[in-house]
Amino acid sequence: MMTASPSISNIPPLSSPIEPFSPEPLRWVAEDGRPVRDLPARYTPELLRELHREMVRAREFDRKLVTLLRQGRTTFYAQSSGMEATQVGLARSIRVGHDWVWPYYRDHTLGLAMGVPMIDLISQCLGTNSDLCKGRQMPHHFGSASKNFVSISSSIASQVPPAAGNAMAQKYLGTDEITLCTFGDGATSEGDWHAGLNMAGAAKAPALFVCENNQWAISTNLAAQTASPNIHIKAKAYGMPGFYVDGNDIVAVMEVCGYAAEWVRAGNGPALVECLTYRVGSHSNADADAEKNYRTRDEVNSWLARDPIARVEGLLAHLGYPVDAEERADLISAVHRAVDADVLKAEATGQPDWRIMFEDVYADTPPHLREQAAFVRAEQEGQK
Amino acid sequence: MMTASPSISNIPPLSSPIEPFSPEPLRWVAEDGRPVRDLPARYTPELLRELHREMVRAREFDRKLVTLLRQGRTTFYAQSSGMEATQVGLARSIRVGHDWVWPYYRDHTLGLAMGVPMIDLISQCLGTNSDLCKGRQMPHHFGSASKNFVSISSSIASQVPPAAGNAMAQKYLGTDEITLCTFGDGATSEGDWHAGLNMAGAAKAPALFVCENNQWAISTNLAAQTASPNIHIKAKAYGMPGFYVDGNDIVAVMEVCGYAAEWVRAGNGPALVECLTYRVGSHSNADADAEKNYRTRDEVNSWLARDPIARVEGLLAHLGYPVDAEERADLISAVHRAVDADVLKAEATGQPDWRIMFEDVYADTPPHLREQAAFVRAEQEGQK
Amino acid sequence: MTATQDRSAQTGQAQTGETRILTLIQAVTEAMREELARDDRVVVFGEDVGARGGVFLATAGLQAEFGPRRVFDTPLSEASVVGAAVGMAVRGLRPIAEIQFADYMGPGFDQIISQAAKIRYRSGGQFTAPLIIRTPSGGGVKGGHHHSQSPESYFTHTPGLKVVMPSTPYDAKGLLKAAIRGEDPVIYFEPKRLYRAAKGEVPSHDYIVKIGEGAVRREGTDLTLVGYGGVMPDAERAAAALAAEGVSVEVIDLRSLVPWDRELVLSSVQKTGRAVLVSEAPRISNFMGEVAYVIQEQAFDSLLAPVGQVAGFDTPYPYVQDKVYLPGPNRITAACVKALNY
Amino acid sequence: MTATQDRSAQTGQAQTGETRILTLIQAVTEAMREELARDDRVVVFGEDVGARGGVFLATAGLQAEFGPRRVFDTPLSEASVVGAAVGMAVRGLRPIAEIQFADYMGPGFDQIISQAAKIRYRSGGQFTAPLIIRTPSGGGVKGGHHHSQSPESYFTHTPGLKVVMPSTPYDAKGLLKAAIRGEDPVIYFEPKRLYRAAKGEVPSHDYIVKIGEGAVRREGTDLTLVGYGGVMPDAERAAAALAAEGVSVEVIDLRSLVPWDRELVLSSVQKTGRAVLVSEAPRISNFMGEVAYVIQEQAFDSLLAPVGQVAGFDTPYPYVQDKVYLPGPNRITAACVKALNY
Ligand SMILES: Cc1ncc(C[n+]2csc(CCOP(=O)(O)OP(=O)(O)O)c2C)c(N)n1
Ligand SMILES: Cc1ncc(C[n+]2csc(CCOP(=O)(O)OP(=O)(O)O)c2C)c(N)n1
Numbered sequence A, B: 001m002m003t004a005s006p007s008i009s010n011i012p013p014l015s016s017p018i019e020p021f022s023p024e025p026l027r028w029v030a031e032d033g034r035p036v037r038d039l040p041a042r043y044t045p046e047l048l049r050e051l052h053r054e055m056v057r058a059r060e061f062d063r064k065l066v067t068l069l070r071q072g073r074t075t076f077y078a079q080s081s082g083m084e085a086t087q088v089g090l091a092r093s094i095r096v097g098h099d100w101v102w103p104y105y106r107d108h109t110l111g112l113a114m115g116v117p118m119i120d121l122i123s124q125c126l127g128t129n130s131d132l133c134k135g136r137q138m139p140h141h142f143g144s145a146s147k148n149f150v151s152i153s154s155s156i157a158s159q160v161p162p163a164a165g166n167a168m169a170q171k172y173l174g175t176d177e178i179t180l181c182t183f184g185d186g187a188t189s190e191g192d193w194h195a196g197l198n199m200a201g202a203a204k205a206p207a208l209f210v211c212e213n214n215q216w217a218i219s220t221n222l223a224a225q226t227a228s229p230n231i232h233i234k235a236k237a238y239g240m241p242g243f244y245v246d247g248n249d250i251v252a253v254m255e256v257c258g259y260a261a262e263w264v265r266a267g268n269g270p271a272l273v274e275c276l277t278y279r280v281g282s283h284s285n286a287d288a289d290a291e292k293n294y295r296t297r298d299e300v301n302s303w304l305a306r307d308p309i310a311r312v313e314g315l316l317a318h319l320g321y322p323v324d325a326e327e328r329a330d331l332i333s334a335v336h337r338a339v340d341a342d343v344l345k346a347e348a349t350g351q352p353d354w355r356i357m358f359e360d361v362y363a364d365t366p367p368h369l370r371e372q373a374a375f376v377r378a379e380q381e382g383q384k
Numbered sequence C, D: 001m002t003a004t005q006d007r008s009a010q011t012g013q014a015q016t017g018e019t020r021i022l023t024l025i026q027a028v029t030e031a032m033r034e035e036l037a038r039d040d041r042v043v044v045f046g047e048d049v050g051a052r053g054g055v056f057l058a059t060a061g062l063q064a065e066f067g068p069r070r071v072f073d074t075p076l077s078e079a080s081v082v083g084a085a086v087g088m089a090v091r092g093l094r095p096i097a098e099i100q101f102a103d104y105m106g107p108g109f110d111q112i113i114s115q116a117a118k119i120r121y122r123s124g125g126q127f128t129a130p131l132i133i134r135t136p137s138g139g140g141v142k143g144g145h146h147h148s149q150s151p152e153s154y155f156t157h158t159p160g161l162k163v164v165m166p167s168t169p170y171d172a173k174g175l176l177k178a179a180i181r182g183e184d185p186v187i188y189f190e191p192k193r194l195y196r197a198a199k200g201e202v203p204s205h206d207y208i209v210k211i212g213e214g215a216v217r218r219e220g221t222d223l224t225l226v227g228y229g230g231v232m233p234d235a236e237r238a239a240a241a242l243a244a245e246g247v248s249v250e251v252i253d254l255r256s257l258v259p260w261d262r263e264l265v266l267s268s269v270q271k272t273g274r275a276v277l278v279s280e281a282p283r284i285s286n287f288m289g290e291v292a293y294v295i296q297e298q299a300f301d302s303l304l305a306p307v308g309q310v311a312g313f314d315t316p317y318p319y320v321q322d323k324v325y326l327p328g329p330n331r332i333t334a335a336c337v338k339a340l341n342y
């Protein structure tokens, strides 16, 4: 199949190292779906179809959650629409369930692609009894021990120093695990972001830091966020390589993040990757109306035109394996059905009661919390 | 006089811009005192002698404070011995009393060189009634409104975001002032350091950030502090120039910091300068014994041999204006006499009493503090 | 007229002249707008306060009106926001910094406690930081533990800071203006669940509400109910419910936490003999512990029952159980009944 | 033997077997040494804890003995130190992180309150962070306000953290070991002015002091004096002075703040009818406000006088007036006399 793709001679073979600090985002597939470098053999049509399916699934999952919100069945969403190549690509760059992940709140596509069962994500968003996190946090703040996908905190960049520590522990224990830590572009301004990267650098810890640069932090764009021309250059401050990748090109994400992950795993210390992508939806439901005040439709439309799913479809078409409309429609309706079924299943488990408020504060329940729990019990019983 | 000095042809004329991110620290005068670049005309023997006097004064002030501590008349010291070229040079790089300074606790040489009266510094160290800061902080945490030298906080790097804000206000008000913010090498690891530089960069504020890189943060050396090869490279993360200068060469400090200050003043945004120097004394009196556990005598001796005062003396000798032993001895004993006199003057003002505890907490004294003050008054009167 | 009535009339409500009905958040915006217009030293900044107008729209329209020099976005860093406010204040401006949610004061905490709170003291009054940190706080919006917390007690425990929290549009505007015109750093908490729920008369003329003065919301003789911020409407509901049963509850809104109006609270408790304190912050080491301590210390002989507290539980703020976590009118009523029946 | 005596014997002092006289800081070091030897998951790190042995030498010798893999220096960033501890704990280690002075917990504050305190809760128990943050705190060393503060109340107000502060070498060792072997994040405050001043018997055998249990230091019948940490020796001095005047004061050392031993305190106050609480943290919203609140709530009818407090003043900690700021034996005695004469 590779015969059809243009072979650009001055591109290094893929077994050779990928150079950090490239002036432009590294790209394997052009916006129209045509490869601009040799595609490594592993990108078979089968693999590309699988990736496509995962991206579509994530996109539709997003859509369905917006619907659930409109129906009043959840209270918040933070879509990752437009960022599927980055997050699905990332999931393919690490060893799922072996490596550890300290993600952020816009990472449900990463979670899905890592194989977190959809019902787990849905349960967390609905805060039902089936929620592994027991209904304690807002939607999009899930965690899954079986995937080493650490429960998310809203506090921006607060996952970064712990991710450094997690990687230090992995090194201490002599494992061959790495720690993936993700964050947005805005997160890079926080002091904790700096503290975490500097610590990981000094400790030569196996941490892979990935910035999902969607170019906006709510209403603040990158130029207002920092005077540096991009994010990956900041790696220089920590003595680590900074890679720059087209985050809407899933092949590029997998190549660069996969390479960086193995480079980190080999004991070279941490690395930073910047995936340049775009948040095509609003920041969250709370932002849906205000969004028009801070960015133009033209800008959004220009990025909608650079859709990462369309790019894989373009590549597949280019390779002679187009995704036809019917297939696509089937795929979408299958996701919708799966979400609907999981929502019903989750809702059927009911909502956790007041008891969950007093559990998991500590390993044991100290006297003052026992007293407070008893107070609520009496109150609840009195209301019956 | 310049005829005697070697003129290195490939060094740019001093009126031309100084390039940031030089691989080696910029230097004008070699360790033996011989110029390695054309000395600008302003470095007359008179000026060099004046700088020399200020450096000796600072060195001896340091020594005397150690003595005061040994005598039990103060409780703490943080010597800047070995760093005189950096701090005296810095004072000459800004417009004293016009520009603002957010310094750190090892900056008494900077204060002295800016013309803070010696008695003010001594009074702060002794915590007497003549202390402008009313005996509220440990030695070496002074401040002087008349010099826009902002009162120092112990909390490392906590001056950096305020310095960014100070510079933003200067820009807002349309002044031609700049803000100088100093800190040690260790300080660059703090989150607040990052927050401050990033903010200043994004706001294009007229802030000059200067790292007094004395290569140790208590017992932690630069390699353990960060994986970046030096400090000035970190400027890349904030889209600002990073200058690298030999901090034991007062000419280099004045040239580079003077240039950077005017570059900042011209509205180009903030800049970072790294002055490479060395802390030849212990971190503080509390560190005097422990110091031998973390660094070798060889290392300390190698830096003692690169003394910044000796370097100016070498330059003066090279230029045909040597400082003779008698002159030097007179200078030293004059400083000692001046310190002794100021110590007596300061001590004669007595120590502030309990009232200072309750003043300046707020602009007014709220009822609860009036009550607490009354309580202490009664207690003190009862003890008489 | 009693001293209490008198004070309430002076400070708790509008005096004379024209008034309009505003929501609490409108009152906050209006205070900033008027102060921006009055004093060129006033600047408003924080994350997303510019074109976006803040996530709750408290600064909506201000950038359009005053331009990006006066009203501007900052990078995403609370240490930058607070630290910049300190530096600006020291250099002579009157910064109003927004922290997007009180839950995110953590990254700016050292700037608040080491710089803002101490610069006047440590410099012997040579340098001062008159600044305002505005931040929405409190629960009831299904925000889980990072959009619902009530961290005010941390700041009341930090000498050098003034701490206020209005519960009415009138106070919101008056306290914010007082803060802007004052000489001290003020942490100004905005009870987010009252942003639009609290509506009330706000005078058209310029006025301030003095920091440090509480307000009597309802007079009563049997029990003193003390609260501040988001719990006030429920406290008033509880008092109304008890009134229907013939119990006369005096309701005090502290408005200012540091300094707080000890005189007002103590004279009320001396009259009623019973006190219940309501807040939504976790119980241990909360600000109401200080109020309870002072009441029992200063009015011991007047007390007919122990001072009661209704507070948040000593757990992180939950998501699903949001409503159970928060003190509601029933829980407040029950605490009053317990004190009355002691 | 009363319940109080019994408890004191069990937990307040050494049981049987060999003991040595150690200082408080030696006990801290010994606890770490033994736990490092016992459990390979234990690591010790922070600013200057390696070759330097920490600025107070609490970790002196540990790097030499266990190597830089187990005991190591970090960059100068409290957020890094605390954050790394969280990540290590989540991945299965037992980190003991040192913050050089409690005054510098500010830059690590959000890591403590948002990560360490909440990860168990927010993850539904899927992830936990059993870690220790050791930090020297309190005044009396002429350190001015950045080397003297007592920030423990901030952390007691943060659900999810356990907070302890020993005042004896025995407790220092036993509490630290309990913390290391526990499953929760523990903030372990070390009263720095007692580092070398507090000497006492420490058993050679392995033992722990259970978190949550107070200790009766002196039995008495007229008044209950409650304290923790650095104020304890002065509290005992005050009690001794009062004993000389024929007043019998019961002295309780809380040792644990969260959770604290309510039963022990309440049963003592029920016996004596009077309580004075001693701490050195600023008064408003301090932890003793909670103790006072619970005493008056639970033992109201036993109280013969208001609960008294001796605390720090609501000012930043001063340098020159260090000794006046701190509660000393005279101030404590005076507070007891006031309660006794009520
Ligand atoms: C410490 C902190 N400050 C502020 C916020 C409020 N907030 C939530 S999302 C967000 C923007 C984040 O932008 P970015 O990091 O670029 O991630 P994105 O949402 O674009 O994926 C802000 C300011 C927060 N959650 N935490
Ligand atoms: C936030 C904070 N953490 C820790 C300390 C304790 N401390 C005082 S000085 C110092 C080392 C500072 O090193 P550096 O910044 O290089 O300055 P230097 O002393 O070498 O001039 C440390 C860790 C502090 N003062 N503040």
Ligand SMILES: [Mg+2]
Binding pocket: A184, A185, A186, A212, A213, A214, A215, A216, A217, A218
């Ligand atoms: Mg973003």
Ligand SMILES: [Mg+2]
Binding pocket: B184, B185, B186, B212, B213, B214, B215, B216, B217, B218
């Ligand atoms: Mg240094």
